[in-house]
Amino acid sequence: MIRSHVLVCGGTGCTSSGSPKIQAAFQSEIEKLGLAEEVKVVQTGCFGLCALGPVVIVYPDGTFYSNVTVDDVAEIASEHLLKGRIVERLVYNDTGAAEAKEGAEEAHASLNDTTFYKAQHRLALRNCGVINPENIEEYIAMDGYAALGKVLTEMTPDDVIQTILDSGLRGRGGAGFPTGMKWKFASGNRGNVQKYVCCNADEGDPGAFMDRSILEGDPHALIEAMAIAGYAIGANQGYVYVRAEYPIAVNRLQIAIDQAKEYGLLGKDIFGSGFDFDLGIRLGAGAFVCGEETALMTSIEGKRGEPRPRPPFPAVKGLFERPTVLNNVETYANIPQIILHGADWFASMGTEKSKGTKVFALGGKIKNTGLVEVPMGTTLRQIIEEIGGGIPNGKKFKAAQTGGPSGGCIPAHLIDTPIDYDNLLEIGSMMGSGGLIVMDEDNCMVDIARFFLDFTVDESCGKCTPCRVGTKRLLEILDKIISGNGELEDLDRLEELSNYIKSASLCGLGQTAPNPVLSTLRYFRDEYVAHIVDKKCPAGVCKKLVRFSIDADKCIGCGMCAKQCPASAIARTDYVAPGHKLASFAIDSKKCVKCGACLPTCKFKAISKQ
Secondary structure, three states: OOOEEEEEEOOHHHHHOOHHHHHHHHHHHHHHOOOOOOEEEEEEOOOOOHHHOOOEEEEOOOEEEOOOOHHHHHHHHHHHHHOOOOOHHHEOOOHHHHOOOOOHHHHOOOHHHOHHHHOOOOOOOOOOOOOOOOOHHHHHHOOOOHHHHHHHHHOOHHHHHHHHHHHOOEOOOOOOOEHHHHHHHOOOOOOOOOOEEEEEEOOOOOOOOHHHHHHHHOHHHHHHHHHHHHHHHOOOEEEEEEEOOOHHHHHHHHHHHHHHHHOOOOEEEEOOOOEEEEEEEEEEOOOHHHHOHHHHHHHHOOOOOOOOOOOOOOOOOOHHHOOEEEEEHHHHHHHHHHHHHOHHHHHOOEOOOOEOEEEEEEEEOOOOOEEEEEEOOOEHHHHHHHHOOOOHHHOOEEEEEEOHHHOEEEEHHHOOOEOOHHHHHHOOOOOOOOEEEEEEOOOOHHHHHHHHHHHHHHHOOOOOHHHHHHHHHHHHHHHHHHOOOOOOHHHHHHHHHHHHHHHHOOOHHHHHOOHHHHHHHHHOHHHHHHHHOOOOOOOOOOHHHOOEEEOOOOOOOOOHHHHHOOOOOEEEOOOOOOOOOOOOEEEOOOOOOOOOOOHHHOOOOOEEEO
């Protein structure tokens, strides 16, 4: 009889840190200790707290071990699994979980007691880190495929669409279009016209990994949801478009598809209902523009991934010029739970116009990097300070970038903004797929705008002039500003050109590309002015505007900085400061390459960066 389960994270982050070796080591140690019939090792998807991986959780007590290595496995096996004694040095130390509790075992009794998890509501991520994604029976044990069974035996296609409409579910991949409305538009002429159901698992935003984690941790949820969508609109074929750089996700999705077919949950006459539905995987080569729905469908067709003019919209003329529904992974992950628990249940979460929960990939200058799922309307402060653990190293929060290169930067004074679709648009940002990059006082906002614009310039397909040429001109102006050659008139040019690109570009990539520029101009205009007028980068990031200098009165003349300088830009002077025995050093600004190697070498803080 199994008395303990050892759950080992098998997401991409932990896998890259050696979790497969940890899993194998646990299996070996358990067999050595004669516990093979009592303890089961389970590979799961991502637990969410990626900063602490590899993560291992032992149930039923729920002890959360973080940063585990292969060398730690023998101790956990012999002490915890055999003798029942928690290995305290490896337990995730969360002060919020231990408050008002007595005893280490009690303090670590539940994962949900940690500050990172207790403010979350895991709906799309409900099975990630809980089940083995490569075992269909574990998914079925968590009510998997019950929603598909209910739909095929108790509901009409129109009932399904109405339920999704009533739930208020909006697309989690970008603009937030009502999911039920999209399905309704594609539902006409069922049985008379070939239709398709597609999934956007391309997820090209820098810093975003929500969809990947769902595919790696709960692939059957996507399969079940796409089959439900197929029934609702009258489609018998679906395609998942996933980037080839997600090998673990692709492998587990293929395993799940094969298992679903073996169990009769994909293919012909599902649940004896007469409904047929099959699913295939199509790999993308990493083009960001293929996250746009028409470009994605063009790529599935085997053509160059370029967007098409709309109308006609995909619900009328999509994949292979047939009616098509396209949603992203997170959107589909909500569908089975809405069917099982009802539209009112889902609509009770979130805000008036943004129902349910949203998954964010929390990264950047934040203590708890990882996946976060919270009800719509949760404030940015709650996400950053409570769940994220705040800004490390005592730095101040400066801004947060939502929506990736298509989004905008939210300044510190708007940290109490409730996060939903409409609020983000109002303050110049957008939800996007859910990337949330946190920045502190050491980030230059002009440089941030340039970083995202450089990305969109590279990723533009070049089909339309406003995006192909306009974004390049924006980037040139930003390069001019950060090099110290900017003019105040450039700020007007940035705004004028940005608004033109937004209004004239063919697809969403070009229409949203100027958002980082416009939002930083709106909230951090003083930094642009400092770059132009003062020829200074306030954050000390833009190299051509940075100066390193040595305070001669603080310098003791040790010469350590000169030894570290790769450009031989630091030399001894004739000046000896009062109280010192050796002459001080100075930096030749003409030779200095501004690498900053000298700064950490000075123990007397005589070197400054301006």
